[in-house]
Amino acid sequence: MKPIIFFQNFKQPDKRKHFFVGFGISLLVGVFLPWLGLVLACVAGAIKEWWDSKGHGTPEWLDFIFTCVGVICAFLIALIIHALIW
Numbered sequence: 001m002k003p004i005i006f007f008q009n010f011k012q013p014d015k016r017k018h019f020f021v022g023f024g025i026s027l028l029v030g031v032f033l034p035w036l037g038l039v040l041a042c043v044a045g046a047i048k049e050w051w052d053s054k055g056h057g058t059p060e061w062l063d064f065i066f067t068c069v070g071v072i073c074a075f076l077i078a079l080i081i082h083a084l085i086w
Contacts, residue, residue, distance in 0.1 A: 016066075025037065025074075027078050030077075031078050038072075042068055045063070
């Protein structure tokens with residue numbers, strides 16, 4: 001995927017929600033256990049898209065990708081905070 005297309009999709013409110021929810025879950029858990037925060041937030045994004053695929057919404061790969069991008073950004077911050085606190 002071209003980076004320009006990726007950033008153009010960030011203008012969509014749904015993609016931003018996926019990014020920030022993934023970021024929030026990862027950071028909240030990641031401050032205490034960074035790797036667990038990374039895994040839980042990615043799994044939450046996957047479950048959300050699975051739920052959408054069962055007729056409760058519109059499943060999109062980009063939603064999952066935006067969730068994981070938010071997770072990775074928060075994971076890096078969580079690693080730093082975890083190292084400073086613990």
